Amino acid sequence: MTTYVYETIPGKTGEKPTIYEIQQSMTDEPLTTHPETGEPIRRVILGGFGVLSSTSGKKSASDAGSGCCGPGCCLG
Numbered sequence: 001m002t003t004y005v006y007e008t009i010p011g012k013t014g015e016k017p018t019i020y021e022i023q024q025s026m027t028d029e030p031l032t033t034h035p036e037t038g039e040p041i042r043r044v045i046l047g048g049f050g051v052l053s054s055t056s057g058k059k060s061a062s063d064a065g066s067g068c069c070g071p072g073c074c075l076g
Helices: 061-066
Strands: 002-008 019-024 041-043
Touching: none
Parallel strands: none
Antiparallel strands: 002 019, 002 041
């Protein structure tokens, strides 16, 4: 089972959403109402994490097509 983050859909301007963590199978459709309270909810899409690595040395203009966009290699 996967844990997904959901939030209530505020009904009034300035109202803060309530955050829930709900376990579901990855094949289940996103919920539209909270299973216990019946409140309207929506799934929150969270960003994952990536691994960044640094390269040693400076990149030259010939490296511009390599997809590098780190310190010393972005040619803008």
